[in-house]
Amino acid sequence: MILVVMGVSGSGKACHLTCLSLQLGWRLHEGDDHHPWENIEKMARGEPLTDQDRIPWLLQLHGIIQREISAGANAIVTCSALKRAYRQMLLFGETPRPCGGSPPAREGVWFAFLHGPFRLIQERLVARKGHYMSADLLQSQFDALEPPADAENAFTVDIQRSVPEMASDIERAISTVGLGEGWNTYTWSSPHKALRGPPAEIQP
Numbered sequence: 001m002i003l004v005v006m007g008v009s010g011s012g013k014a015c016h017l018t019c020l021s022l023q024l025g026w027r028l029h030e031g032d033d034h035h036p037w038e039n040i041e042k043m044a045r046g047e048p049l050t051d052q053d054r055i056p057w058l059l060q061l062h063g064i065i066q067r068e069i070s071a072g073a074n075a076i077v078t079c080s081a082l083k084r085a086y087r088q089m090l091l092f093g094e095t096p097r098p099c100g101g102s103p104p105a106r107e108g109v110w111f112a113f114l115h116g117p118f119r120l121i122q123e124r125l126v127a128r129k130g131h132y133m134s135a136d137l138l139q140s141q142f143d144a145l146e147p148p149a150d151a152e153n154a155f156t157v158d159i160q161r162s163v164p165e166m167a168s169d170i171e172r173a174i175s176t177v178g179l180g181e182g183w184n185t186y187t188w189s190s191p192h193k194a195l196r197g198p199p200a201e202i203q204p
């Protein structure tokens, strides 16, 4: 299974990625590490990226997703994935065509949408140190955002909860959709999980 952790800048993708990967033991791909240098420079100058700027980056992440699927691996990818067309590009390497087009979802790939109020994210971005992305770009992120529909294999995570709570919410969602191939393994092997035990619906 591939889990794409998505949301605007400052929604907590990096935070939860780390927390989740520790618990799940899945391979991690931090989307920001794959931006072309020009994109980083642009964001650091306080300019929002355009669709054109994002295309090479999204295609690069599509390649990673594709390779992980081919390897039959479980992996987490973080990516803002703000627009539906971007998510389609991540899944299929192309935007949907006007007629017919790609299906909204791809088997085995799920989106965890980190969702929360503008003000809270703004406060977190202002408090965040040593990052090139300024809080001033947040409005442009919200302007671009097209929240994912359920049909896109997406579920929403409330960022007002603590990081460990959010990680647990995501794990629970994965197990609920029945695609968490690592679920049984880590449920029984992780001390963290053993303390809490599996959700009632999968109790042996």
Ligand SMILES: Nc1ncnc2c1ncn2[C@@H]1O[C@H](COP(=O)(O)OP(=O)(O)OP(=O)(O)O)[C@@H](O)[C@H]1O
Binding pocket: 007, 008, 009, 010, 011, 012, 013, 014, 015, 016, 032, 080, 124, 125, 127, 128, 129, 133, 159, 160, 161, 162, 163, 166
């Ligand atoms: N649930 C949370 N509770 C408290 N603080 C949080 C929470 N989630 C994230 N933060 C804090 O908010 C800030 C932004 O989080 P993070 O850097 O993970 O966001 P991001 O989505 O990866 O942003 P970007 O896309 O700009 O890299 C960080 O300083 C992080 O510690």
Ligand SMILES: O=C(O)[C@H](O)[C@@H](O)[C@H](O)[C@H](O)CO
Binding pocket: 008, 009, 010, 032, 043, 049, 054, 079, 080, 081, 082, 133
């Ligand atoms: O689509 C975008 O505009 C970008 O992905 C941003 O979200 C940045 O990657 C990130 O916020 C920088 O840390």
